[in-house]
Amino acid sequence: MGSYKDPAQEREYLSEIIEKPLITVHQVHSHIVYDVDEVYNELGSRETISYFRNRDGDGLVTSLDAVSLGVVTADCTPVVIIDETAGIYGIAHAGRRGVCDRIVPHLIDMMVAKGADVSHIYAWIGPHICGKCYETGVEIAQDFNSQFPETSTITTYGGPGVDMTKAIEQQLTNKYVLRKNIVESQLCTLEDERLYSYRRHVLSEGAYPNGRFFTIVAPHIAFDTVLSRAEEMNNKLAHEKTRDKIELLEL
Ligand SMILES: [Zn+2]
DSSP: OOOSSOHHHHHHHHHHHHTSOEEOOBOOSSOOEEEOHHHHHHHHHHHHHHHHHTSBOSEEEEOOTTOEEEEEESSSEEEEEEETTTTEEEEEEEOHHHHHTTHHHHHHHHHHHTTOOGGGOEEEEOOBOOTTTOBOOHHHHHHHHHHSTTOEEEOTTSSEEEOHHHHHHHHHHHTTOOGGGEEEOOOBTTTOTTSOOHHHHHHTTTSSOOOOEEEEEOTTOOHHHHHHHHHHHHHHTTTOTTSOOOOOOOO
16 A cells, blocks of 8 residues: 555555566556566566556456566455466456456456466455445446346445445356355455545545555565565655655555
């Protein structure tokens, strides 16, 4: 998680902490997934970062230990999918439109095409706005529910909403990802103030910041190591009053 003030700079810091280039795409709520490997092998770290940053899409896949993949969200769902046996890693930005457009099934398809085995796949559904908070209006809720049965909700505000976790779960199990291999974060971005929430920002009329947080998948690196490097980075940058500290959460 980093400051929302300068995302490009924040990516640099995070790449340094992880010691792997952090690859991101220009997110557009689509089903578009990219395979990072060929581009990276051809262009190397720095060029690969800028190549993908300028591509419209919402999913990334790699089999390279040398890179890390990231998405930014604030209410939409970050989804991480890995097959450690095959050494294939994927990440997606899955908002309501992206889920309807099947970003997660597309991500799995690309991973399988690269050699992943669905029976070895683990999927993590990250923090997003929960079904009790995500009010959408009746039309959207009905449409969503006809595509993903039993996902419509009544929110705590009393109106119709949708449950993104359930919809993504359905897509994963429809792709034969084993139920026991699906891990769901129980955190709601709107309710948990450690996380950025676009809707909380709007509802609070700007009292909460309009930021986004990174979700990162980085093969073969210990979270403790990343934590201590983040600490060092924060100390090094402590004089910069304009930026937030880099805060890492293991979710
Ligand atoms: Zn909630």
